[in-house]
Amino acid sequence: MEIIEHISNLPMLGNDTIHIWGARVPELEDRLAEMQTLLCAEEAAKAERFHRPADRAASIVARGALRVLLSGYTGIPAAEIKFHYLETGKPYVPDCDVAFNISHSGEWVVLAIGRNRNVGVDVEKIRWDMDVMEIASRYFTPEEALLIESSEDIHALFFHHWSRKEAYVKAIGSGLFRELSSFSVPNEDGEKDGWYFQRLEAGSKYAAAVVSDRPINILPCYDFAALSWNSCRG
Secondary structure, eight states, X not given: OBOOOBGGGOOOOOTTBOEEEEEEGGGGGGGXXXXXXXXXXXXXXXXXXXSSHHHHHHHHHHHHHHHHHHHHHHOOOGGGOOOEEOTTOOEEOTTOOEEEEEEEETTEEEEEEEESSOEEEEEEEOOTTSOHHHHHHHHSOHHHHHHHHTSSSHHXXXXXXXXXXXXXXXXXXXXXXXXXXXXXXOSSSEEETTEEEEXXXXXXXXXXXXXXXXXXXXXXXXXXXXXXXXXXXX
16 A cells, blocks of 8 residues: 555545545554544444444544545545435535545455545455355355355455445445345456446455446555544644
8 A cells, every 4th residue: 555644645536536545443543532533423422332342443443534534635624524324324525526435344444535426445354254155145146156156265256256246336325235136246357337346455364346437547545544634623
């Protein structure tokens, strides 16, 4: 991942670009209190409902990092950003051309930021102890399930494929699990039915993907933990 030291140095976000930000939650533990001050009451309450400290920290990082980054891209102070929500729960900022999506799994939070487009992102921690074929039979098409079953590493391929399906569902703005078996996604990067699929490099223990309704010509990845954001507080 590339390093940007300060929020004021964000690179230009063009219409042909999606910026990917990765935040490893343990690296941000000493900044959790600072990030929590940026959250609205509902976001803070949601984080507090998690019983496991790791889940609580991931929730704070996800929403705090989103506010920090949107502040940098829009100029709105982080704590003053007002989110509206689709019926599926997907957040957006009214009257703003900056699109965004968040996902977190294990130790990682991943954020995708674009402009004048729909975007969905998903990250999944690969679990080799899971019966993935039972899940694939329920949520994948028969062709997708056969592809995974014939793989040398069915767990890795399952989670990489799952991340594509989740990112696609999030990009189109739907949150219904039952829809996953009604469509297939490409196993390789590229376009299908007007949607563009791109795998994200996430190491050997994670699978990640981003999907958008416009071509993804530039896809830089940045390290949120290295970012200083003191000027975004307003």
